[in-house]
Amino acid sequence: MQTAVIKKNRAVREEEKKFIPVETMMNDMNHLEQYAQTVINYTSKYNISFSISYAPENLVGKCAKYPLYGDFAETYILRSYGTWWKESEAYQKEYMPLEEDPLGAEDYVTLGFEHPVVPRDVCIYETFNPGAVVRIWGRFTDLDWKLLWEGPPQECPEGARKFHPTIRNLNCLINEIRIEFNQSHLKYHTSIDAVLLGGYEPKQVLQQHILQKDLLKWTPEVVSKDGETWDDKCDLFSRLPHEVVVHIFQYLDLCTLGRCAQVNNQWNAVTKDPILYQNLTLKRYWHKINGKTLYILADRCRYVRKLDLSWCGNDDKSFTQAFLEFFPKCYQQLTHISVCHCDFVNNDVILKFSMCHDLTELRLRNTKVDNNGFQQLARLRKLVTLDLCSTLITDEPLISILKANAGLKHLLLDFCESLERLDLVVETVANCNKEITTWSSFKTTTMTAIGGLHFASCANLKELDLGWCFPFAHPGDCLEKIAKNCRNLTRLIISQWRDVNDYMLLPITLYCKNLAQLDLLGIKSITRDICERLLASLPSLRLLDISFCNAINHHQVMIWRRQYPHVTIQRSCEYTVTEYISVVLRELP
Numbered sequence: 001m002q003t004a005v006i007k008k009n010r011a012v013r014e015e016e017k018k019f020i021p022v023e024t025m026m027n028d029m030n031h032l033e034q035y036a037q038t039v040i041n042y043t044s045k046y047n048i049s050f051s052i053s054y055a056p057e058n059l060v061g062k063c064a065k066y067p068l069y070g071d072f073a074e075t076y077i078l079r080s081y082g083t084w085w086k087e088s089e090a091y092q093k094e095y096m097p098l099e100e101d102p103l104g105a106e107d108y109v110t111l112g113f114e115h116p117v118v119p120r121d122v123c124i125y126e127t128f129n130p131g132a133v134v135r136i137w138g139r140f141t142d143l144d145w146k147l148l149w150e151g152p153p154q155e156c157p158e159g160a161r162k163f164h165p166t167i168r169n170l171n172c173l174i175n176e177i178r179i180e181f182n183q184s185h186l187k188y189h190t191s192i193d194a195v196l197l198g199g200y201e202p203k204q205v206l207q208q209h210i211l212q213k214d215l216l217k218w219t220p221e222v223v224s225k226d227g228e229t230w231d232d233k234c235d236l237f238s239r240l241p242h243e244v245v246v247h248i249f250q251y252l253d254l255c256t257l258g259r260c261a262q263v264n265n266q267w268n269a270v271t272k273d274p275i276l277y278q279n280l281t282l283k284r285y286w287h288k289i290n291g292k293t294l295y296i297l298a299d300r301c302r303y304v305r306k307l308d309l310s311w312c313g314n315d316d317k318s319f320t321q322a323f324l325e326f327f328p329k330c331y332q333q334l335t336h337i338s339v340c341h342c343d344f345v346n347n348d349v350i351l352k353f354s355m356c357h358d359l360t361e362l363r364l365r366n367t368k369v370d371n372n373g374f375q376q377l378a379r380l381r382k383l384v385t386l387d388l389c390s391t392l393i394t395d396e397p398l399i400s401i402l403k404a405n406a407g408l409k410h411l412l413l414d415f416c417e418s419l420e421r422l423d424l425v426v427e428t429v430a431n432c433n434k435e436i437t438t439w440s441s442f443k444t445t446t447m448t449a450i451g452g453l454h455f456a457s458c459a460n461l462k463e464l465d466l467g468w469c470f471p472f473a474h475p476g477d478c479l480e481k482i483a484k485n486c487r488n489l490t491r492l493i494i495s496q497w498r499d500v501n502d503y504m505l506l507p508i509t510l511y512c513k514n515l516a517q518l519d520l521l522g523i524k525s526i527t528r529d530i531c532e533r534l535l536a537s538l539p540s541l542r543l544l545d546i547s548f549c550n551a552i553n554h555h556q557v558m559i560w561r562r563q564y565p566h567v568t569i570q571r572s573c574e575y576t577v578t579e580y581i582s583v584v585l586r587e588l589p
Contacts, residue, residue, distance in 0.1 A: 108179060383407070406435075
C-alpha cells in the first residue's frame, strides 16, 4: 500500500513541472518564516490539564530544546508508540479493512499561524525518536485542506532531527498546518519541539484576495482520446447475476466504488447496493466528508453494522444536523460506533446512539458531550467496549451506564478529569461488571487505595492501566491484593506510583506469571534487585519500562538486555546541555 503512495507522489511531481510559483508572478511579496502561534486540536497527549509537561501547547513558539536529543518535558510527546497498544483486546480493530490508511496515520495535531502565507517550507523539529510524521496538510481558516506532503514512516538514527520535506507547490494562502503521525514502528515515545512555516506573504489587498480565494488554482490538463468507444461485447459483467457482481464489488474500497459508479448504469446500480456498506469507515476521508456525503450514503446504509466516523465533520458546521437526518435510516442494526475526536457529537447525537439496542462497542474519545447526554447511554444494555477517554463524563452517569451493561469487558477512562469519585466507579465495576477484562484510567487521578482494592474482585482482569493514578495518595496494599486475585494479568501499568518499593512488587513475581507488559516508569525507590527478580520470574514478560527509575543505572540495563533479549527494556534518556556535550565529545574520534 505504501508503494501506491510513492507512485502517487511521483505523478504529482511530474504534474507540477508546469507549475509557476506565485512569487515570480507577483513581485511585491514578503518572504516570511514563523513558528506556530496556537494549538487548534490534537488526538494524543501525555499531560493532564493542570500540567504543561509534554503538553501539545509546548509546540507554540520557537524551539525550547532542539538540537538537544532526549525525553524533555518542555516538548510535545505522543502517548502511544510501537505495537504494544495494538495488542490490547480493547484496541479498535479496523471496521472496514479495505479502508485501512496505507500510511497508518494514528494521531494528528493541528497548529495555527499568525500570518497567512503561500507555503514553500515546513520544518518539524523532532527531539526524541524521530520518523513518525507521515502527512502534512495545510489550509486557510475554514477552507478545504490541501495535502502538502506524505510519505511512509521512517527509520531514523537516535538524534534530534529537523524534518524539512519538499512540500507540494501551491499558489494559495494557508495559516493552519495539520501533521499526522504513525508511531507504530518506533521503539519509544516520539516528541516534537516546534514547527516552522515558511512562505510568501502578500502585501497588497488584491493579492491577499486572489490567494485567499485560491483563484490561481492550477489543475493538470486532461487529454482525451478521440474516437475511443466502449465495446459492449467486452462487458462480461453485464452477463453476470447482480448478486455475483455485488460479491465481486465487496473487495473494493470506497474510492474504487466511486470510480466504478461512473462506468455505466449497471455498475452504478451495483455500487448503491446496501450489502456493500454493512461496515463503513470514513475516517480515512475526513478531509472530504461533509453533510452532503451523509445524504448520498443514507439510502445505502440500511444494513450497516459498524460505523466509524472518527476525525470527520470537524470543518462542517452543518454536519451535526446532516448526521441527525442520516442516522434514523441506518441505526436499526448497528453494533459498533466510533466517533472519536468528532466535534459534531452533541447530546442530540448521543440520544440517537441510545436507540441502538444491539450496540456492543461505543467509542466517544475526545468528544464534548455533557452529562445530560451521557445519562441517555444508560438505555443501552449490550455494551462490551466503552471508550470515554478525554471526555467530560462524571461519576453518576458513568455508574448508571455500568449498572445497565453487566456484560461490559473493556472500559477506557484515560484523562477523564471530571470523575471525582473513581473509587465508587471501581466498586460498581467490581459488583456489576464481573466480566471486565480491560480497565484503563491513565492520569485519571481521583483514586485512592480503597478503589485499588476493589480491583482484587475482578478476577477476569487481563489489562490494568493505573498509570499516574496515585500522584497524591499512597496505594496501600492494593497491589498485593490485585496480584493475588487477578492472576490472568497480561498488562500492568503503574507508572509514577511514587511510594512503591521492592517489597510491594514481590507479589507480582509470585502470582502474575502471564504478565507480558509491565510499566514501572518513574518509581524512583525500586532497585536492581526487584528488576532482576521480575525478569527471572515472569516467563511471558516482553516489555519492562523502568524509565526515570533513578536507583537503576544505564550499565545495569545494558547487561539485562543481553541476558534477556526477548524482553524490551525501556530506559528513557534526558540529557542536560552539559551531558549532551560530553556524550558528543566521547563519540568524536
